[in-house]
Amino acid sequence: MLKLIIRRFGVAIPTLLVLxxxxxxxxxxxxxxxxxxxxxxxxxxxxxxxAKYHLNxxxxxxxxxxxGNLIQGDLxxxxxxxxxxxxxxxxxxxxxxxxxxxxxxxxxxVFGVAFGVVAALRQNTWIDYTSMTIAMTGVVIPxxxxxxxxxxxxxxxxxxxxxxxxxxxxxxxxxxxVIAMSTHYISAIARIMRGSMIEVLHSNFIRTAKAKGLPAxxxxxxxxxxxxxxxxxxxxxxxxxxxxxxxxxxxxxxxLGGIGQLFVNGALNRDYSMxxxxxxxxxxxxxxxxxxxxILYAVIDPKIRYS
Amino acid sequence: xxxxxxxLSAISxxxxxxxxxxxxxxxxxxxxxxxLAKKQEIVRVNGSEPSSLDPQKIEGVPGxxxxxxxxxxxxxxxxxxxxxxxxxxSWSADKTKTVYTFKLRKDAKWSNGxxxxxxxxxxxxxxxxxxxxxxxxxxxxxxxxxxxxxEIIKGKKKxxxxxxxxxxxxxxxxxxxxxxxxxxxxMAHYTTFPVHKATIEKYGDxxxxxxxxxxxxxxxxxxxxxxxxxxxxRNNHYWNDKExxxxxxxxxxxxxxxxxxxRYRAGDVDMGYERIALEHFRRLKKEIPDEVKVTGxxxxxxxxxxxxxxxxDDVRVRKALSLAIDRDVVASKILGQGQxxxxxxxxxNLDGFVPPENPYSKMxxxxxxxxxxxxxxxxxxxxxxxxxxxLLYNTDDNHKKIAIAISSMWKKKLGxxxxxxxxxxxxxxxxxxxxxxxxxxxxxxxxxNEASTMLDLLTSNNSLNGSQYRNKExxxxxxxxxTAENPAEYYTKAEAIIARxxxxxxxxxxxxxxxxxxxxxxxxxxxxxxxxTKNYYIIAH
Numbered sequence: 001m002l003k004l005i006i007r008r009f010g011v012a013i014p015t016l017l018v019l020x021x022x023x024x025x026x027x028x029x030x031x032x033x034x035x036x037x038x039x040x041x042x043x044x045x046x047x048x049x050x051a052k053y054h055l056n057x058x059x060x061x062x063x064x065x066x067x068g069n070l071i072q073g074d075l076x077x078x079x080x081x082x083x084x085x086x087x088x089x090x091x092x093x094x095x096x097x098x099x100x101x102x103x104x105x106x107x108x109x110v111f112g113v114a115f116g117v118v119a120a121l122r123q124n125t126w127i128d129y130t131s132m133t134i135a136m137t138g139v140v141i142p143x144x145x146x147x148x149x150x151x152x153x154x155x156x157x158x159x160x161x162x163x164x165x166x167x168x169x170x171x172x173x174x175x176x177x178v179i180a181m182s183t184h185y186i187s188a189i190a191r192i193m194r195g196s197m198i199e200v201l202h203s204n205f206i207r208t209a210k211a212k213g214l215p216a217x218x219x220x221x222x223x224x225x226x227x228x229x230x231x232x233x234x235x236x237x238x239x240x241x242x243x244x245x246x247x248x249x250x251x252x253x254x255x256l257g258g259i260g261q262l263f264v265n266g267a268l269n270r271d272y273s274m275x276x277x278x279x280x281x282x283x284x285x286x287x288x289x290x291x292x293x294x295i296l297y298a299v300i301d302p303k304i305r306y307s
Numbered sequence: 308x309x310x311x312x313x314x315l316s317a318i319s320x321x322x323x324x325x326x327x328x329x330x331x332x333x334x335x336x337x338x339x340x341x342x343l344a345k346k347q348e349i350v351r352v353n354g355s356e357p358s359s360l361d362p363q364k365i366e367g368v369p370g371x372x373x374x375x376x377x378x379x380x381x382x383x384x385x386x387x388x389x390x391x392x393x394x395x396x397s398w399s400a401d402k403t404k405t406v407y408t409f410k411l412r413k414d415a416k417w418s419n420g421x422x423x424x425x426x427x428x429x430x431x432x433x434x435x436x437x438x439x440x441x442x443x444x445x446x447x448x449x450x451x452x453x454x455x456x457x458e459i460i461k462g463k464k465k466x467x468x469x470x471x472x473x474x475x476x477x478x479x480x481x482x483x484x485x486x487x488x489x490x491x492x493x494m495a496h497y498t499t500f501p502v503h504k505a506t507i508e509k510y511g512d513x514x515x516x517x518x519x520x521x522x523x524x525x526x527x528x529x530x531x532x533x534x535x536x537x538x539x540x541r542n543n544h545y546w547n548d549k550e551x552x553x554x555x556x557x558x559x560x561x562x563x564x565x566x567x568x569x570r571y572r573a574g575d576v577d578m579g580y581e582r583i584a585l586e587h588f589r590r591l592k593k594e595i596p597d598e599v600k601v602t603g604x605x606x607x608x609x610x611x612x613x614x615x616x617x618x619x620d621d622v623r624v625r626k627a628l629s630l631a632i633d634r635d636v637v638a639s640k641i642l643g644q645g646q647x648x649x650x651x652x653x654x655x656n657l658d659g660f661v662p663p664e665n666p667y668s669k670m671x672x673x674x675x676x677x678x679x680x681x682x683x684x685x686x687x688x689x690x691x692x693x694x695x696x697x698l699l700y701n702t703d704d705n706h707k708k709i710a711i712a713i714s715s716m717w718k719k720k721l722g723x724x725x726x727x728x729x730x731x732x733x734x735x736x737x738x739x740x741x742x743x744x745x746x747x748x749x750x751x752x753x754x755x756n757e758a759s760t761m762l763d764l765l766t767s768n769n770s771l772n773g774s775q776y777r778n779k780e781x782x783x784x785x786x787x788x789x790t791a792e793n794p795a796e797y798y799t800k801a802e803a804i805i806a807r808x809x810x811x812x813x814x815x816x817x818x819x820x821x822x823x824x825x826x827x828x829x830x831x832x833x834x835x836x837x838x839x840t841k842n843y844y845i846i847a848h
Contacts, residue, residue, distance in 0.1 A: 032733025035443065037366065038751070040740050040770040042446050044461045048438040081533065082359040083515045092533050148569065155573040163573035164566065165559075166535050255561050255570070257535030265356070265534075270733055 004298065008291040016283055020070070023279045024063055027272050034079035034270040053079060066276070075280070076273035080265065086277035089262060094281070097251070097258035099169045101244035104178045108185035108243070113232065115186065116193020117220070120228075123198060131190065138187030147180040147253040164255040177254045181247055185239055192235055197228040226300055233300065237293035241286045334550030335829050335844045343552065344845040349827065351840070352567050352580040353558040356534050360515040362500035363435045366443040368581065368752075368836075371497055373558055376539055376840045377522040378500040381409050381428070381479070382491060384756065386831035386842055389658065390492050394423055394501065394523065394546075395479070404486035409479045416544040417503055418520075418527040425473035425480075427501040432481075433466040434507075435498050444498040447754065450763075451493045452483040452789075486790045489757035492658070495837065496755060525551050525841035534560055539840075552829075552844035571822050577845075579822035581836055585705060588644050588820065597825050601645040602832025603656040605753035606817035607761060608646075610698075610713070610746050611739075614810050615775040618686065619745060622808055624694065627683040628746070629812035630667060630675040631720045632713055638815045641708050647816040652805050653761045653798065654816040656834045660758040663799040665806050676720050683721050695724040700748035701735040709814075710748065739773045749773065749811070756835055758798040759788060765810060776810035824848075 035041060035049050050056045054065055069076055075086035084092075115135065119128045154176060155163035167173045200206060201224055209219045248260040259278060266274035337343065357370035362378055365371060375383075381395040395409035415423040434440055436448050436459045448456040454470030470482035483490055493499070503514075503521040510519045517528045525548065526539035537558040541551060559576065561567045564584035568591075570576045583591060583599065592599050612619040612628070619625055634648030647655075655662040667675060688694040698714055700706040707729065714725035730738065739747050751771070753760035763769055766785050767777045781804045788797035805811070819836045826848035830838075 030733070032737045036733055036736045036740065037443070038736065038771075039446075040773075041443065042449075042460070042770055044438075045441070045443070045445050048445075048460070048462075049441040049443065052439075052441040077512075080358055081356065082364045083361060083512065084533065089533055096535075148565065151569045151573070156569065159573065163570050163575050164561075165575065166532070251534075252563050253566050255535065255559055255566060257532050261534045261562075268732060 008294060012287045015287060019283045023276055027275055028059060032270050075277035078271055078274050080269040080271040086273050090277060093257055093259040093262050096166055096256055098244055100177055104181040105240055105243050107178055108182040108189055112186045112189025113193050115190035117197055119194040120197035135187040135190040138183045143180050144249045146183060150176045150180055166256045177250050181250050189232055192231050196231045200224045200228040230301060233293055233296050237289045240289050334547050335552040335842055337844050342847040344847045347553045347845050348555040349553050349577045350557045351578045352561045352576055354580045355562050356560040362497045362502060363442045365497055373537055374497045376524055376526040376556060378524045380500045381494040384495045384833055384835060384837040386833060405483050407481045411477045411479060412546055413477055414546045417523050418542045418544050420544055423523055424476040425478055428479045429471050429473050430504045431501045432471045433469050436460050436469055437466040438462055447496060447498045452485055452487050454482045454484055488794060492757055493755045526556055551841045553840055556840045577824045577827050581819045581821060583820040583822060598822055600821045600823050602819045604817045604819045605654050605657050605834035607652060607654055608750045608814050608817055610812040611749045611774040612746055613742055613744055613775060621686050623682040623686040625809040627679040629809050630679040631716055632812060633672050633716055634814055637709055641712055644820050645818045649813050649816045651802050652813050653758045657758050658756045659795055660798055661795045663802045690722055693722045693724050696745035697726045697728050698746045699728045699744040701732050702729055706748050742775060753835060762798060762801050774810045
């Protein structure tokens with residue numbers, strides 16, 4: 001197990017370096033500069049600005065300056081938000097996205113697994129059909145449709161919940177964004193869970209457990225749930241990164257100051273350091289959670305051998 | 308007309324020697340009998356996250372709104388247009404009108420209680436042109452013709468050589484290269500706002516954080532969560548604080564107009580941003596007419612022809628395309644928010660501008676179309692040789708709607724084959740700057756309340772002149788206007804040249820459309836949309 005962990009994290013460094021290099025080249029290859037605006041800046045003003053951010057240096061030199069700062073944990077200044085460094089902006093935005101993401105993730109897993117199990121246990125009954133219909137609807141309705149609908153019903157018509165804002169993640173401010181964010185994942189997890197649970201329930205060892213006269217609860221929770229969770233676990237890695245790094249749509253609609261908005265604005269504004277910083281964060285998280293998923297796999301199913 | 312001229316002369320005279328110490332123009336004016344709410348707090352939508360709160364680093368509208376609440380310059384824009392005293396209670400110019408002396412209020416203080424002196428303005432002006440700071444708006448100081456600004460920006464002189472000085476603690480003097488009649492008006496811009504030297508020296512780039520910032524406006528910064536909110540509270544050290552009514556201002560950086568509308572309808576927001584979503588405007592105007600405010604804006608929407616590229620180097624082609632645009636359809640059918648169809652490049656609501664009689668505005672659209680067909684035929688284009696080109700615009704629903712409509716007008720009336728090209732903002736800017744286009748959407752919001760803020764755009768050496776138009780006669784007129792006692796006549800002539808050469812096709816004069824709750828009092832739009840929260844109050848509701 002230790003070997004596996006070391007190996008999984010050992011490939012992380014070169015992977016990240018490739019990611020940084022490719023992102024750096026792509027970002028600089030995009031047309032337009034961080035400082036292009038409707039009013040074309042006089043050449044000398046532009047030169048002053050570019051010198052301040054080392055953009056007057058050759059690209060390879062800029063790359064090594066960036067790497068040198070990165071090693072010291074410095075993601076550089078934001079080109080767009082001039083009063084902040086990228087580190088500061090991430091420190092402000094990440095907790096928002098992380099809290100929203102974590103709550104949404106927990107809600108998605110708990111409800112998704114529960115609905116999936118119930119639907120599998122009541123296969124081909126109205127409970128199964130209803131929950132799968134709802135799940136299918138949840139998968140196909142995009143969050144940019146669901147979120148305004150929720151706002152319309154709960155904030156505008158009934159005025160029971162706020163239409164947006166974060167307010168340090170207060171409970172009532174979390175409700176609508178979490179519902180909007182987790183619905184898709186609840187649905188997806190429920191459908192995966194149902195399929196794998198049905199498969200497990202039809203397997204030989206479950207038949208044996210039933211033949212032995214074990215109570216249904218014990219069969220489900222002790223024998224069936226763990227192997228049925230495997231496909232869900234493999235889905236959770238990328239899903240968790242997707243959720244935790246902030247949904248741009250949800251953050252925009254509810255006006256939350258997470259990193260999702262920073263990412264989009266960074267790309268549109270050619271805020272090189274911001275995009276690079278966020279790419280690194282997302283890259284690290286993706287590598288980390290994929291590794292965790294692999295490790296979880298081994299924990300859940302000892303039959304799995306990594307060679 | 309005569310009355311207007313007299314009024315303009317009066318305004319321009321008062322700008323050379325400002326003695327407009329009308330404090331009511333710089334604070335909330337609550338009419339008698341109006342009952343104020345106990346809670347004097349306002350939530351405003353701010354479009355997007357400001358790039359900075361440092362007056363010399365700001366670029367863009369969102370930063371400007373917040374900064375006008377946090378800081379105060381020598382002068383301010385009056386709610387209804389025009390200029391009123393700010394930190395300077397009066398000003399005067401010498402005989403040559405190249406040396407301006409501003410007398411500063413003795414009771415003006417920073418939010419930490421320090422007195423504001425002329426030295427603060429010297430420091431701030433020098434800072435704005437300092438290459439080390441690399442301000443995106445340093446060119447503004449050049450535009451204001453402050454002596455040595457250009458050389459300092461180019462690195463040929465040192466910031467301390469900028470021709471500004473503190474005669475004494477309360478007398479600030481600026482020397483300009485040539486007498487420009489709108490110099491004082493330009494001092495309402497945030498780039499010229501004073502900043503607190505000791506704070507900047509202590510905290511460097513971090514001086515704008517809520518725990519550090521020292522400002523001199525009606526409000527001070529309390530809280531700043533990027534992409535979420537900016538909260539300001541009343542600055543008790545502000546010289547006119549007794550006249551301020553609103554105690555707390557919250558700015559929300561809401562980008563999406565539909566989200567803004569939702570927040571407004573849910574009651575989270577009291578005052579919207581400068582633009583109501585087109586698809587909702589008519590309905591809102593019907594449902595809540597009192598809450599939809601429309602103000603004329605110093606802003607023009609136009610199509611720029613690449614005058615260097617064939618066949619757009621031919622005035623007949625440019626004119627044909629411009630005349631074939633049915634501006635009424637664009638302004639009233641597609642937009643319908645009060646935009647004014649125009650053939651002039653300068654919006655008619657700018658101080659000192661007398662809109663000229665444009666030969667084409669008097670024609671019917673049918674006459675214009677006939678003329679357009681004739682001109683295009685003369686230029687050698689017709690059914691057997693259709694005019695084919697690309698229309699470039701940046702990604703935006705409204706631009707798209709307008710581009711589709713206009714290209715179909717060109718196709719239907721002139722048989723032109725128009726390829727629509729939509730590009731993401733920065734890519735579009737790059738291509739426009741490099742001249743990689745045939746015809747491109749363009750627009751401009753005035754920086755200051757005077758016609759040259761628009762007309763300068765088409766001068767030969769202007770970096771904004773994306774249309775590549777070069778005309779000596781036009782340049783000379785604008786140069787003369789800069790030092791003229793009454794520049795209006797030159798502006799009128801310049802507009803006549805634009806009508807003759809049609810380097811661009813002006814389409815409509817824009818408006819500011821804003822949602823405001825009926826309990827917000829004191830709102831009065833102005834052409835630059837320079838709003839100040841200190842002028843507002845919340846009525847009991």
